[in-house]
Amino acid sequence: MKALVLAGGTGSRLRPLTHTSAKQLVPIANKPVLFYGIEALVEAGVSEIGIVTGDSAAEVEAAVGDGSRFGARVTYIPQGAPLGLAHAVLVAREWLADDDFVMYLGDNFVIGGITELVADFRAERPDARVLLTKVADPSSFGVAELDPDGHIERLEEKPRAPRSDLALVGIYLFTPAVHDAVQAIRPSARGELEITDAIQWLVEHERVVSATVITGYWKDTGSAADMLEANRSALEGLRPAQLGSVDTASQLVGPVRVEEGATVVRSRIVGPAVIGGGSVVTDSYVGPSTSVGQGCVIDGSEVEFSIVLGRARIEHAGRIAGSLIGRDAHITGAPQAPRAHCLVVGDHSRVQITS
Missing domain, CATH: 3.90.550.10 (Spore Coat Polysaccharide Biosynthesis Protein SpsA; Chain A)
Structure with a gap:
């Protein structure tokens, strides 16, 4: 066959x-x-x-x-x-x-x-x-x-x-x-x-x-x-493993897999979740049902029920949920007042914003 x-x-x-x-x-x-x-x-x-x-x-x-x-x-x-x-x-x-x-x-x-x-x-x-x-x-x-x-x-x-x-x-x-x-x-x-x-x-x-x-x-x-x-x-069948670096100020709760080469600093990861190799999570919360690809950066942000593809950067972006974030994407919080959303959005994209 x-x-x-x-x-x-x-x-x-x-x-x-x-x-x-x-x-x-x-x-x-x-x-x-x-x-x-x-x-x-x-x-x-x-x-x-x-x-x-x-x-x-x-x-x-x-x-x-x-x-x-x-x-x-x-x-x-x-x-x-x-x-x-x-x-x-x-x-x-x-x-x-x-x-x-x-x-x-x-x-x-x-x-x-x-x-x-x-x-x-x-x-x-x-x-x-x-x-x-x-x-x-x-x-x-x-x-x-x-x-x-x-x-x-x-x-x-x-x-x-x-x-x-x-x-x-x-x-x-x-x-x-x-x-x-x-x-x-x-x-x-x-x-x-x-x-x-x-x-x-x-x-x-x-x-x-x-x-x-x-x-x-x-x-x-x-x-x-x-x-x-x-x-x-x-992710419900995820086998937890701590292969990367997790500092003492961080918490891993439930089934969490931190791949080799990943770094978690002053952050809370609640499983089921996976952090890909080479990714750095700092001062952040990664919630259940989230997979973070390789080489990503999550800094000062909250992400849950999402897929983050390789080399994406999420920095001081507040709370993100139910999102599919592409490779090499860069999401940042607005740096100054007046408070506004600044977007570069490609064809056929869908963006949902709450004020």
């Missing part, structure tokens, strides 16, 4: 971060979300991995390499334009050959792995298996209807009037039967080859399409809010 990992797309909901970085490489608990998927695949015994890339191909290849660090063999498959998930299967046809495969969306985050799912698929070998989960707003996802035996009866992509609350999770398992479906379908109204249409084709041609409803944690990390929630969930 092979794996097809999708790492293309524009990441429009995570702009402006994705103007300069692939959305699959934005970190959760200081590890790129893409790495969680690769590790889950290898743990499930799938080590032959094809990564479908787009405009951020060079960055993805630099981060993942040949896959050996994960115990995998990685092949890169360029997708000229983001024309849909089924289109990714189409461009990977030669590499996939006639093998069964897992298709894994690189910005999806699942706690608990997929080992049991892969084992069940290998044992039962339906033509396709999809993962489903109940969601509050099904209209934002592909939605499935099941028959009494748990098989897929109907699929619809982002329906205006959903017939169920079961959304497709971005992990699919296929036999080579899916290639006939991908060849047969036509682009949707938004100009993409939809994987939901391909699976629906299998259903209509009486192929066996089964479903697994998961109750564990899953997030499509396509938005800042989803990233923060996934970060919170990942």
Whole structure:
């Protein structure tokens, strides 16, 4: 069995971060979300991995390499334009050959792995298996209807009037039967080859399409809010460690990981939280559900329920919460009266200010 990992797309909901970085490489608990998927695949015994890339191909290849660090063999498959998930299967046809495969969306985050799912698929070998989960707003996802035996009866992509609350999770398992479906379908109204249409084709041609409803944690990390929630969930399993320098005037409360080379001075860190290597936290409070990347500076500030990416500086900025702060960002307090906010804000940014 092979794996097809999708790492293309524009990441429009995570702009402006994705103007300069692939959305699959934005970190959760200081590890790129893409790495969680690769590790889950290898743990499930799938080590032959094809990564479908787009405009951020060079960055993805630099981060993942040949896959050996994960115990995998990685092949890169360029997708000229983001024309849909089924289109990714189409461009990977030669590499996939006639093998069964897992298709894994690189910005999806699942706690608990997929080992049991892969084992069940290998044992039962339906033509396709999809993962489903109940969601509050099904209209934002592909939605499935099941028959009494748990098989897929109907699929619809982002329906205006959903017939169920079961959304497709971005992990699919296929036999080579899916290639006939991908060849047969036509682009949707938004100009993409939809994987939901391909699976629906299998259903209509009486192929066996089964479903697994998961109750564990899953997030499509396509938005800042989803990233923060996934970060919170990942940090719940944090193993505390004090590998860096923490002075006697500082407090570490709960599960806190201070990476090697990090420095904490006269500060209070309340876990779950991680302070990346080379970062310096001085006269500050870092609260729960916060990950601070490598080489950051936090001075005279309060930060909680946030993701702070590498080399960001937060200095005398008051209290920051529920924020996603990009690499090399610099946030400072206003130095003098009259009190005012002074901002340099890029395209597609979102800023929330309280007076």
